[in-house]
Amino acid sequence: MDTSPDILVVGLGAMGAATLLFASGQGLRVLGIDRYEPPHHHGSTHGESRITRVGVGEGAEYVPLVQRSHRLWRDLETATCTSLYHACGGLILGCGDAAPMHGQHHFLDSTVAVAEAFGIRHEVLDADTIAARWPQFQLTGAERGYFEPEAGYLRPEACVAAQLAQARLRGAEIHNGECLLEWSKDSRGIAVRTDRTTYRPGLVVFCLGAWLPGVVPAPLLRVTRQVLHWFDTERPEDYAADRFPIFIWNWGLHEGQVYYGFPDLGGGIKLATEGHVETDPNHVDRSVGQGEIEAFYRLHVRGRMRGVLPNIRRTATCLYTEAPGARFWIDRLADDGPIVVSACSGHGFKHSAAIGEAVAQWAISGVRPSVLLPFAAPPGDTASR
Numbered sequence: 424m425d426t427s428p429d430i431l432v433v434g435l436g437a438m439g440a441a442t443l444l445f446a447s448g449q450g451l452r453v454l455g456i457d458r459y460e461p462p463h464h465h466g467s468t469h470g471e472s473r474i475t476r477v478g479v480g481e482g483a484e485y486v487p488l489v490q491r492s493h494r495l496w497r498d499l500e501t502a503t504c505t506s507l508y509h510a511c512g513g514l515i516l517g518c519g520d521a522a523p524m525h526g527q528h529h530f531l532d533s534t535v536a537v538a539e540a541f542g543i544r545h546e547v548l549d550a551d552t553i554a555a556r557w558p559q560f561q562l563t564g565a566e567r568g569y570f571e572p573e574a575g576y577l578r579p580e581a582c583v584a585a586q587l588a589q590a591r592l593r594g595a596e597i598h599n600g601e602c603l604l605e606w607s608k609d610s611r612g613i614a615v616r617t618d619r620t621t622y623r624p625g626l627v628v629f630c631l632g633a634w635l636p637g638v639v640p641a642p643l644l645r646v647t648r649q650v651l652h653w654f655d656t657e658r659p660e661d662y663a664a665d666r667f668p669i670f671i672w673n674w675g676l677h678e679g680q681v682y683y684g685f686p687d688l689g690g691g692i693k694l695a696t697e698g699h700v701e702t703d704p705n706h707v708d709r710s711v712g713q714g715e716i717e718a719f720y721r722l723h724v725r726g727r728m729r730g731v732l733p734n735i736r737r738t739a740t741c742l743y744t745e746a747p748g749a750r751f752w753i754d755r756l757a758d759d760g761p762i763v764v765s766a767c768s769g770h771g772f773k774h775s776a777a778i779g780e781a782v783a784q785w786a787i788s789g790v791r792p793s794v795l796l797p798f799a800a801p802p803g804d805t806a807s808r
């Protein structure tokens with residue numbers, strides 16, 4: 424008997440779990456495989472929390488994805504009785520005119536412009552108002568801010584676990600601990616060889632995160648090591664989610680003079696910046712030295728946040744897969760090839776539910792949903808347009 428599925432999803436992190444969920448329950452044989460046991464801490468989808476915000480300063484083309492995702496997270500919460508999305512509010516802080524982030528030279532201004540264009544509820548605040556509302560921040564007086572009440576954080580591990588559980592309920596098969604070794608295309612279609620068997624799926628979707636460049640030609644994708652820090656605070660209640668928003672703070676005008684953070688969810692306040700050291704997922708240095716922690720605290724935190732102590736509770740390392748301009752790459756390798764989903768660049772999680780839904784629709788219908796059109800292959804890569 425042929426055990427090959429109609430749709431094979433390889434990689435069940437943020438993008439794969441969502442794709443599997445929306446491909447299942449449609450009368451097709453759907454299989455998802457992952458080399459580990461998701462949710463896990465080897466890829467890009469771990470570390471307790473991810474920022475979500477609707478005024479997406481990275482570009483207007485992302486807004487329909489995050490708006491749809493917010494609906495889908497709420498539906499998933501209802502279906503699974505779990506808590507996934509917390510709208511504690513979000514503050515984007517900038518100083519001066521230009522503060523670069525995620526491919527935008529004026530991240531704060533582009534955030535405000537996107538919010539205005541889409542009628543997203545927000546406030547533009549001066550430094551005095553920010554200081555009065557959130558005395559936790561130590562400002563210079565030159566800052567401006569964008570505050571969005573619908574912004575907040577998602578629980579990435581819980582989102583993936585809930586999506587996979589729901590996908591199973593809808594009839595999807597899931598193989599943990601099964602590793603893709605190679606794939607090929609011939610006159611009979613696509614063959615996917617794993618460490619267990621060879622599949623001849625009707626269609627394959629690669630949601631391989633940082634492992635994607637090892638599987639398809641992707642010369643423009645860079646994999647970088649990221650470090651998350653959880654610090655102690657003098658008064659944890661000052662940083663609780665009912666008093667403190669998620670934030671992104673461009674405290675200087677240059678690349679790298681930015682960090683972001685979350686409320687204290689019970690284990691210290693999580694703070695991080697964006698690292699640029701290239702690595703690969705099988706050899707990344709997972710240890711975080713005391714010197715590295717101290718350098719982060721000295722550069723970004725000291726003198727900027729009241730009552731955040733240099734004592735570290737824990738750290739984690741995670742992987743970005745970055746496309747040029749911090750964009751996503753969601754495309755099909757030729758008309759009859761695999762669909763590839765690379766949606767990270769440090770800001771993909773908030774969109775993952777809607778991306779999975781749209782990719783599943785594409786896999787089932789053969790027609791690329793218009794919401795994905797802006798994310799066709801970056802120039803120089805080999806996918807079709």
Ligand SMILES: Cc1cc2nc3c(=O)[nH]c(=O)nc-3n(C[C@H](O)[C@H](O)[C@H](O)COP(=O)(O)OP(=O)(O)OC[C@H]3O[C@@H](n4cnc5c(N)ncnc54)[C@H](O)[C@@H]3O)c2cc1C
Pocket residue numbers: 433434435436437438439456457458459461465466467468469470472473474475601602603604630631632633634649650651741742743764765766767768769770771772773774
């Ligand atoms: C530190 C950090 C902070 C971030 N902050 C935010 C944020 O605040 N807001 C936001 O929106 N986004 C954020 N992001 C981005 C977001 O987390 C990513 O866009 C998202 O997690 C990417 O998911 P993925 O499915 O592409 O990758 P992954 O979740 O890593 O999934 C890839 C999967 O493929 C599997 N796999 C790999 N190779 C094979 C193989 N050969 N065979 C079988 N399975 C395989 C892996 O085991 C893995 O489960 C952040 C990312 C990081 C790293």
